[in-house]
Amino acid sequence: MNPTFETVTVSVENSVGWLRLNRPDRANAFDMRMWKDLPLAAKWLGNQPEVRVVVLRGEGKHFCSGIDISVVTELENLVTAPGCAGRAREGVIAFIELAQAAFTSLEEMRVPVIAAIHGACIGGGIDLAAACDIRLAANGSTFCIKEIDLAIVPDAGTVQRLRHVIGYSNLVELTYTAESFGADRARELGLVSRVLASPEALFETATEMAANIAAKSPLAVRGIKRHLLWSREHNVRDGLSYVAAWNGNMLISDDTMEAIAAQAQKRQATYLD
Known part of the structure; x- marks a missing residue:
């Protein structure tokens, strides 16, 4: 029986593990629960001996729209709470490390992870995609390294991982400007390897690619x-x-x-x- 999580779902079909972000009413934005659920789901899939490849996708109209506003509120409460400033800052560091560990859990899976991206892939969505091995996108997808517009430094893996994917100069420009760009530009940059005509075509192609990999040694x-x-x-x-x-x-x-x-x-x- 598949385990149940609040914010993600997991399943296994024909040696392919499926990991679905399941907050469609919030455009699959990360709240504290999702950051805790994601590594647990990745660990469960990684422990299934029949899983040879994993496909990551979002339910609803979007892949992942970044950080939920509730997280910002929790951070504000953390840093403004009365008491020891050092302990408050320690709590912020613990939060950052929680987010980092969630994304790294995908990279540390022993099998390849295919990100099937449609709709918004913003902020934390970029962190999520960067931790995957293969990235595919549907036409109409929107990408943005958004953190600078929130007056923060990207801290969950985009800077460290994407420089190997899109090159240093492209990463610098996109990180400083928070420029939004579409699927074709993402392919030009090398952020995604294929652009499909629709979300339906995207998921079909991701399924076919996963089946191809699952048939290998x-x-x-x-x-x-x-x-x-x-x-x-x-x-x-x-x-x-x-x-x-x-x-x-x-x-x-x-x-x-x-x-x-x-x-x-x-x-x-x-x-x-």
């Missing part, structure tokens, strides 16, 4: 994700040493033997989870 898929993240943080020489050590252990796997046999016999390979 789970060991190879998980190894590629580990290596891609490792290479992002290390130099070429270290990355080559890392993948040599990985493949030195994995090239004798049952998956490799099955892949070779399937190609020789002109059939679809079948892998254990």
Whole structure:
């Protein structure tokens, strides 16, 4: 039985995990509960041995519109509460770390996460998308790194992750200006790899892509994700040493033997989870 959360839903279909933001009446904006639910949902999906890839999407008309106004109120109450200023600031740091951990939980999943973006992808929505491995968007989607308009520094992963995705210069411009841009511009920047004509086409394509990945060797898929993240943080020489050590252990796997046999016999390979 799938677990129940207040702000997200999870399901597994044909080796594909589905993670849906489920606050459509608030355009899937993050409140405190969603920041707590997201890592729990990611952990549950990650613990299902049959899950080989995850698709993340929003219910309703939007992917994620950022931070719910209730969070701003909670932060104001935290910093203005009577008592020790140091403890109040410690509470703010704890809140920031809670948000950071929620987004990082997607990046730390051992399987790839596909973000299927439609409607608004604003502020925290960008943080969310940046933590995913593949990003697809529907025509009509709107993107914005919004934090500067709230007089805050982006603190949940956009700055750290997107410079590897869209390049430093593009990141600097978008972070300073809070410029809104559409799906085609997102593709030009490399923020998304495909733009689909409609949300329906987006979800269909995400499903097909997930099925494609789920049919590959789970060991190879998980190894590629580990290596891609490792290479992002290390130099070429270290990355080559890392993948040599990985493949030195994995090239004798049952998956490799099955892949070779399937190609020789002109059939679809079948892998254990």
